[in-house]
Amino acid sequence: MNNIALGRYMPLNSSVHRMDPRAKILILLLLMIAIFIPAGVFGYVAIGLFILFSLMISKLKISYALRAMKPIFWMMIFLLVVNVLVIKTGTPWIQWGWFTVYSDAIYQTLYIVVRLMFMIVLTTILTATTKPLDLTLGIEKLLKPFEKIGVPAHIIAMMISIALRFIPTLIEETQRIMNAQASRGVDFENGGLKEKVFSILSLIVPLFVSSFDRAEQLANAMEARGYDPNKKRTRYKVLKMTGLDIVGMTGSICILGICIFICITKIGM
Amino acid sequence: MAIEINHLEHVYNTDTPFEHKALHGIDLSIPEGKVTAIIGQTGSGKSTLVQHLNGLLIPSAGSLDICGFHIQPLLKIKDVKQLRKEVGLVFQFPEYQLFEETIEKDIAFGPKNFGETEENANELVRKILPMVGLDESYLQRSPFELSGGQKRRVAIAGILVLNPKVLVLDEPTAGLDPQGAKEMMSLFMELNQVQKKTILLVSHDMEHVMRYCDHVVVLDHGKVLQESDVKTFFEHPEWMMEVGINPPAIVRLKVMLKEKGFVIPDEILNEEELIQCIKGQVMIHE
Numbered sequence: 001m002n003n004i005a006l007g008r009y010m011p012l013n014s015s016v017h018r019m020d021p022r023a024k025i026l027i028l029l030l031l032m033i034a035i036f037i038p039a040g041v042f043g044y045v046a047i048g049l050f051i052l053f054s055l056m057i058s059k060l061k062i063s064y065a066l067r068a069m070k071p072i073f074w075m076m077i078f079l080l081v082v083n084v085l086v087i088k089t090g091t092p093w094i095q096w097g098w099f100t101v102y103s104d105a106i107y108q109t110l111y112i113v114v115r116l117m118f119m120i121v122l123t124t125i126l127t128a129t130t131k132p133l134d135l136t137l138g139i140e141k142l143l144k145p146f147e148k149i150g151v152p153a154h155i156i157a158m159m160i161s162i163a164l165r166f167i168p169t170l171i172e173e174t175q176r177i178m179n180a181q182a183s184r185g186v187d188f189e190n191g192g193l194k195e196k197v198f199s200i201l202s203l204i205v206p207l208f209v210s211s212f213d214r215a216e217q218l219a220n221a222m223e224a225r226g227y228d229p230n231k232k233r234t235r236y237k238v239l240k241m242t243g244l245d246i247v248g249m250t251g252s253i254c255i256l257g258i259c260i261f262i263c264i265t266k267i268g269m
Numbered sequence: 270m271a272i273e274i275n276h277l278e279h280v281y282n283t284d285t286p287f288e289h290k291a292l293h294g295i296d297l298s299i300p301e302g303k304v305t306a307i308i309g310q311t312g313s314g315k316s317t318l319v320q321h322l323n324g325l326l327i328p329s330a331g332s333l334d335i336c337g338f339h340i341q342p343l344l345k346i347k348d349v350k351q352l353r354k355e356v357g358l359v360f361q362f363p364e365y366q367l368f369e370e371t372i373e374k375d376i377a378f379g380p381k382n383f384g385e386t387e388e389n390a391n392e393l394v395r396k397i398l399p400m401v402g403l404d405e406s407y408l409q410r411s412p413f414e415l416s417g418g419q420k421r422r423v424a425i426a427g428i429l430v431l432n433p434k435v436l437v438l439d440e441p442t443a444g445l446d447p448q449g450a451k452e453m454m455s456l457f458m459e460l461n462q463v464q465k466k467t468i469l470l471v472s473h474d475m476e477h478v479m480r481y482c483d484h485v486v487v488l489d490h491g492k493v494l495q496e497s498d499v500k501t502f503f504e505h506p507e508w509m510m511e512v513g514i515n516p517p518a519i520v521r522l523k524v525m526l527k528e529k530g531f532v533i534p535d536e537i538l539n540e541e542e543l544i545q546c547i548k549g550q551v552m553i554h555e
């Protein structure tokens with residue numbers, strides 16, 4: 001359970017932490033699109049440098065970002081194996097009896113791995129430097145214009161913030177139930193498939209039961225205080241864009257532009 | 270054999286910004302066959318300490334010896350699994366561990382995890398149910414349709430059915446009505462007296478501590494503040510108030526009586542004797 005710190009807000013004091021959540025979300029979106037545009041090595045280098053720079057000024061440890069990658073490590077290995085077995089184009093690199101590894105297999109794997117890594121690091125930076133409630137506020141503000149076409153921005157934001165609010169509670173609850181079941185002899189780490197299924201079941205069922213309990217209590221508490229999702233409400237916190245927000249957004253728009261340009265013109269590919 | 274704890278330290282979330290040292294070198298010896306209370310303010314590390322006793326947490330430094338197991342840093346879960354059968358841990362609000370369709374299956378879950386056959390496990394369930402004050406008509410009912418107090422009984426039965434030598438109870442009566450709490454405590458006392466089980470009780474309720482426990486350990490900010498037998502402990506209530514523990518009613522009454530000029534010997538800790546003592550002094554006065 002030690003990787004629970006991943007995706008969690010890291011209370012540091014950096015200029016990235018102080019950025020406007022709207023700007024950070026927009027930058028994430030722009031770069032995500034850029035990542036999916038096939039813009040060759042040059043595009044990836046540009047995105048990579050941008051990410052590295054953000055990571056540096058956010059004061060997050062590189063090791064923290066690397067640890068976020070751990071869960072996909074095995075996926076990468078799997079991808080490599082499948083690609084090496086399936087892709088038979090490009091120049092043959094390694095010859096091993098009847099078995100040949102082609103360059104395209106390696107390139108293909110690298111492409112996917114790099115994309116995944118970029119996405120994970122980007123999301124990690126966003127969630128580690130933005131308080132969940134600020135994140136929700138950012139989403140709500142960004143969705144505001146779509147309210148005219150019937151997108152319930154406030155309700156979506158409220159749902160997200162309730163969900164976020166209960167993540168730590170659920171983690172705590174999970175830990176507690178795991179402890180209780182471990183005290184009854186459940187081994188969550190070892191054992192065959194049948195034991196695994198049973199141990200997960202002994203965790204999921206109580207978790208569901210208590211979550212439904214909690215949801216009902218929360219709904220009652222909110223209703224008892226007169227909550228009405230359709231009422232107009234004011235905000236305590238007012239978002240403001242500053243210098244770094246503009247620079248960040250301009251930077252990511254430029255990167256997206258470059259990627260699109262390379263993709264269309266095929267210059268440097 | 271007593272439980273020996275040596276320089277036990279525990280750090281949560283090592284190497285993250287959330288790093289937090291919850292236990293700072295605990296040295297304790299918990300007597301066998303006795304009821305030991307662990308008290309302390311919220312956040313003082315009581316739950317952290319007791320989770321070491323069945324290997325749910327592994328010390329960051331230091332060691333403990335319990336039921337023939339030597340627990341030290343970097344131990345693997347496989348090495349301590351059998352310890353969990355020897356040391357039964359009942360958590361705060363244990364009713365949240367229920368998950369099976371029937372009460373019978375839920376209580377039998379533990380023994381089956383430790384390798385009992387289905388028949389043996391069900392046999393054990395039938396034996397344990399009356400001990401927690403439920404009869405056989407409950408066996409086929411769903412644990413989710415019980416009242417809170419009944420759920421807790423079923424959950425506790427799920428631990429007792431493993432027949433542990435040491436029973437660790439983390440606030441077992443929290444949220445129960447006074448009557449339910451009393452019944453629950455009587456059950457634990459019976460287990461202690463009849464089956465000679467060693468009991469550790471984490472509690473905020475000083476009345477319970479005074480009435481039921483033999484030995485008291487006070488934790489404060491992850492350190493042992495005091496350790497003594499229960500009589501000596503309640504004879505000196507002054508410092509208890511200093512560290513923010515509310516003494517039992519009778520102890521508070523004694524303090525008030527002393528302020529008014531009564532002479533009350535320290536060792537008086539039950540109502541009968543106190544009444545006699547006051548009566549005597551009032552008679553002399555008149």
Ligand SMILES: Nc1ncnc2c1ncn2[C@@H]1O[C@H](COP(=O)(O)OP(=O)(O)OP(=O)(O)O)[C@@H](O)[C@H]1O
Nearest residue numbers: 281282289291309310311312313314315316317318
């Ligand atoms: N899983 C955890 N991760 C990080 N810190 C924790 C964790 N569990 C407990 N702590 C911290 O360790 C300290 C001791 O907690 P613990 O739960 O042992 O206290 P306690 O004495 O049982 O309190 P209470 O009377 O409220 O149950 C607290 O400061 C708490 O914040």
Ligand SMILES: [Mg+2]
Nearest residue numbers: 315316317439
């Ligand atoms: Mg506790």
